[in-house]
Amino acid sequence: MQNPVDPRVIVALDFPQAATALALVEQLEAGQCRLKVGKELFTRGGPALVEDLQARGFEVFLDLKFHDIPNTVAKACRAAADLGVWMVNVHALGGRKMMEAAREAIATAPHQPRLIAVTILTSMGEADLAEVGLSGTAEENVARLASLAKRAGMDGVVCSPREVVPLRESLGEDFLLVTPGVRPTGSSLDDQNRVATPEAALASGASHLVIGRPITQAASPLAALADINRAILPFVGA
Numbered sequence: 001m002q003n004p005v006d007p008r009v010i011v012a013l014d015f016p017q018a019a020t021a022l023a024l025v026e027q028l029e030a031g032q033c034r035l036k037v038g039k040e041l042f043t044r045g046g047p048a049l050v051e052d053l054q055a056r057g058f059e060v061f062l063d064l065k066f067h068d069i070p071n072t073v074a075k076a077c078r079a080a081a082d083l084g085v086w087m088v089n090v091h092a093l094g095g096r097k098m099m100e101a102a103r104e105a106i107a108t109a110p111h112q113p114r115l116i117a118v119t120i121l122t123s124m125g126e127a128d129l130a131e132v133g134l135s136g137t138a139e140e141n142v143a144r145l146a147s148l149a150k151r152a153g154m155d156g157v158v159c160s161p162r163e164v165v166p167l168r169e170s171l172g173e174d175f176l177l178v179t180p181g182v183r184p185t186g187s188s189l190d191d192q193n194r195v196a197t198p199e200a201a202l203a204s205g206a207s208h209l210v211i212g213r214p215i216t217q218a219a220s221p222l223a224a225l226a227d228i229n230r231a232i233l234p235f236v237g238a
Contacts, residue, residue: 008202008236009033009228010061010178011221012212018045022052027221030057032229034086036210038063047083059086061178061210065118067091070101077102081109087178089158092117092145099152114176116156117149119163122181139163143170150175161196161204168205180210184228198228202235 011033015021021041035058037050042064050060062085066073073090080088090102099117106112119142120129126137134141142163147170149157156176159167164177179201198209211228218224 006236007031007033007059007229008208008232009198009215009225010036010208010210011215011225012036012038012063012180012210013041014038014212014216015041016044017041018049018052021045021049024216024221025053025056025058028058028225029222032222032225034059034061034208036061036063036212039065050083050085054084061085061087061089062113063089065089065091066102067094068098070094070098073098074101074105077115078105078109081106081111081113084111085113087114087116089116089118090154092119092149092154092157096148096152099149099154103153114155115153116158116176116178117145117152117154118158119145119149120160122160139166143167146171156207158210161201161206164201164204164206176207177205178208178210179206182209182211184211184214184224184231198232199235202232 011028013021013035035053037060050062053060062080066076067090073094077088090099102115106115120138124138129138129141139162142159143166146157146159146167150171156178158178158180160181161179164179167177182196182198182201184197201209215221215224
């Protein structure tokens, strides 16, 4: 199987234990995808797990959504840079000062990961937003936070497939749009509210696709990943 030049699929390693995650990773091929390590797995496996994944040839998106006072987030982002991850994220609701501090912290690191911001979680509908005091639709909140993130120096944002088109139009071609809530045709929606197929997400302007259970719970994870890579090839080039 030919390796994509720039893998667009980020496989979400949403497992409770490092051993389980590594067993899944052994069924994948570096170069066909990148890997996302989130809060539960990182809490269990720590930096050693990230280093193990990178030693196997995979680039890692450290998905910890840092959200704290600027100094604390800055130090956390610098630690992620020193760990050598490909991408790290913060929460845009932390505000401009927090995001600018994160950018400044990694600017002088020998390795500079891509720094993106989370806007509105894809599991949140309008009723959820109203309950926490955010007025307007999910799309309106995402647009406001994404614009703030760009002004604060972020490389991109996490957004659902529904927000890709307006964000691409307003924020330009170089701004990364990392899209969870992606499900191949026929897959379960699970706990995602705002979803699209991989082809539709990339055609709309997404940069990278975060995909978990449709790959990790497949009978053959590598075959499922290969099917997705073939499906999206017309939208990313050879």
